[in-house]
Amino acid sequence: MPTHPCTLAEPRVSAALTRMFEAAARDDETAARLWSGPDDRESLTAQELADAAQEIYMPVSADGGRLLYNLIRAIKPANVVEFGTSYGISTLHLAAAVRDNGTGQVITTEMSRTKAASARDTFAATxxxxxxxxxxxxxxxxxxxxxxxxxxLFLDGWKDLCLPVLQLLEPHLAPGTLVVADDVDLPSLGPYLDYVRDTANGYHGVTFPVEDGLEISCRL
Known part of the structure; x- marks a missing residue:
């Protein structure tokens, strides 16, 4: 049994989340320093973008993280997959829920070597x-x-890759599986939203109005 009723409240975890959310609050300032506008990014590959953005946290919101924790606690999934670790804020919420469920694992992906290394250090420290x-x-x-x-499945990597990642994993999704995507307000997530909002593609969902919005879709 966990030593805390909620691992998110465990001192090492809460301290790590506080530290990273405080750093993430400077994301706009960091992004402005790294590039002047969208034109700076249009010609970059996904890997080049990841490397260029390695100082930017791009996290799920605090409320979004708590929602993810609650969903995992309720569903008790054996395998949680996350697209887009970044520095690990959302991953900690997912993993805390898995720990408190007493079963399951989190498989998360990150393209930036710098972010992946930092996230691994944080996961070990917590x-x-x-x-x-x-x-x-x-x-x-x-x-x-x-x-x-x-x-x-939680999708929070590059928005133009969310749909390809979903389609790649669809053979692994059983009916009733929840798929959650962050940042519904971003235009680059448009093709993904068009896809999952069409029931002909096998999903039924709802937009959850927290920060930039979470799209919660159920695999039909």
């Missing part, structure tokens, strides 16, 4: 590294080797 596997590299390649069912 004592949650035993329930987290970090797949470093292009998620379309690292997740292609996945063989187990995906019981919960």
């Amino acid at each position: 004592g949650l590294d035993d329930v987290i596997t970090v797949l470093e590299g292009n998620a379309l390649q690292t997740l292609a080797a996945l063989r187990q069912p995906v019981d919960f």
